[in-house]
Amino acid sequence: MMTNAFLISQLMARYLCRDLSVDEEKVLMEWVEASPGNKDLFHKIVDNSNWKRYVEQASCFDLDKAKREMKARIVHERRKMIWRKIYQSAAILFIPALIASLVVYYVSDREVLAPAITPVAVMPKIQPVLPGDQKARLQLSTGAVVDLGQENNSELEEDGTDILIADNRVKYQESIHKENNTLLYNTLVVPQGGEYSLELSDGTVVYLNAMSSLKFPVQFPEDKRIVELEGEAFFDVQKNGTPFIVKTPRTQIEVLGTTFNICAYNGESTYATLVKGTIRISTKNESMLLKPSQQAVIQQNSEKIAIHQVDVDFYSSWHKGKIYFRDTRLEDIMNALSRWYNIQVSYGDEEVANLRFGCYVNRRKEIAPFLNHLKSTGKVRVVQRGNKIYFYSIN
Amino acid sequence: MEKKNCIMIEPVGIDLSDMQEFQDFFERYYTPLCVFAIQYIGNEAIANDIVQDCFVKLWKQRNQILYVHQAKSFIYTSVKNRSLNELSHSQVVQNYAAKVQEKATESYFSDKVIEEETYRILTDAIDKLPKRMREIMLLALDGKSNPEIAKTLSVSVENVHTLKKKAYVKLRTSLKDYYYILFLFL
Secondary structure (H helix, E strand, O other): OHHHHHHHHHHHHHHHOOOOOHHHHHHHHHHHHHOHHHHHHHHHHHOHHHHHHHHHHHOOOOHHHHHHHHHHHHHHHHHHHHHHHHHHHHHHHHHHHHHHHHHHHHHHHHOOOOOOOHHHHOOOOOOOOOOOEEOEEEEOOOOOEEEEOOOOOEEEEEOOEEEEEEOOEEEEOOOOOOOOOOOOEEEEEEOOOEEEEEEOOOOOEEEEOOOEEEEEEOOOOOOOEEEEEEEEEEEEOOOOOOOEEEEOOOOEEEEOOOEEEEEEOOOOOEEEEEEEOOEEEEOOOOEEEEOOOEEEEEOOOOOOEEEEEOOHHHHHHHHHOEEEEEEEEHHHHHHHHHHHOOOEEEEOOHHHHOOEEEEEEEOOOOOHHHHHHHHHOOOEEEEEEOOEEEEEEOO | OOOOOEEEEOOOEOOOOOHHHHHHHHHHHHHHHHHHHHHHHOOHHHHHHHHHHHHHHHHHOHHHOOEHHHHHHHHHHHHHHHHHHHHHHOOHHHHHHHHHHHHOOHHHHHHHHHHHHHHHHHHHHHHOOOHHHHHHHHHHHOOOOHHHHHHHHOOOHHHHHHHHHHHHHHHHHHOHHHHHHEEEEO
16 A cells, blocks of 8 residues: 555656656556545645645754754664663573572482473574675685684785785785786685675775685786686776786676676576676677676576676675665575575475566675565565575465 | 556665664655644644654664665554554544544545655755755745746746756656656556
């Protein structure tokens, strides 16, 4: 009911700004004609005196004052919440202590264990499926492996290049003396449920998504910059006159200085989405130029490049914690999510896996609200057991 | 829904546990919700209190809310419920039982949501216009003709005409956010 009211308001506002397409005006007018009540409301809203009424009433309220009041109240609520947590954790500590003392009391008194007491402590609790976090492994040219976690802030050195690890990013400093001509390669590997970012020696920034790896030289040679990607990464390439090449198992992408996203997981289609600049994407037999807001798709079992216009935010906002899907198969949505959340997904039948949804997931949070939202569409039955998720048809 | 004309809302995400996003949401909806509450209880101070309380309630629910339209539904519904509560408790309107009954209907609620939401979107868009265009648009929405506007602002009628045209174009671009939300299957 409410979403319909919101939609009618949007059509109405745009009608007042003379901004409706023919089709949209048709929809609005159909709604107006649907009942005398709707018609009255339409005329009331279009009427100048009612608009004046709104402006007058709105002018009675002081937004800045309200904002200050609101802030103070949220601070107050936060404080209350913290106290509640303290009480809760105190209770959690206290209950086992109580049980233990009761047991001791019983044992010492009757010299038998009272079996009725123990079940109190075993309260079943559904484990929430928590989101992943910042983690990765860095493989140095020597073969040594460094674990990069959230707390790891340190410095490394490889062949005269300083490597700084801080704030969930590993950064390669540009070396002053470049006479060494053998290239040393490092590899950054991000596991399931992880993400990490990397600044290469030329200043290019790469955000690496879960279950992805990037192989790159510690220092780039003078003539070209080549890195190898498997999985998904968002690139912000520093322009310096030499071409920057991203090799994936099935494509090669060449750029000068641009921002783009590549998704090239094994066994899935490859997607290259351009935010800014130009890139050239090549497969074995084809090569094409991409313009901003375009996306190149290479299907799983083909070598052909298909290009279309997309909303780039949909494909690149994952590194800011937001994942969007538009008219996407449930199985594809869950494949992408299971790289980030530690979950195993099964489907009752083929039909459920092929259902299409548009949705948004805040991947910095647990998965439960998203699953509830899927349930509430009434199109699918969702059963969760620990980290296993099952989808069934409704009937 | 097997209607011929079907409009779908695209899910636009919101993270209310992010203080910045919560504040932005508050800024956009505080005034319209106060005006909305006035339609029920007719008193500005109480309207402010109710709306503030409901925002605190929304904040407590922040982890259950994923989409903008969910947040909107939640807050409009709770402001309505609180206002009706207030209304039935206040001594003054005890005598106007019929009036309370009328306001408690679903259709009154949905009419008021549409009315105040329309004006909220419109105000939002007009606020983004440059000063002169904003003045002209506000006068035009008050029902003034171009010559009347020209007189009030002491500029030429042609000037009003061209600025008004430009204002409409600008309004369209700032309403573009809403295009994105709307999808039509005809």
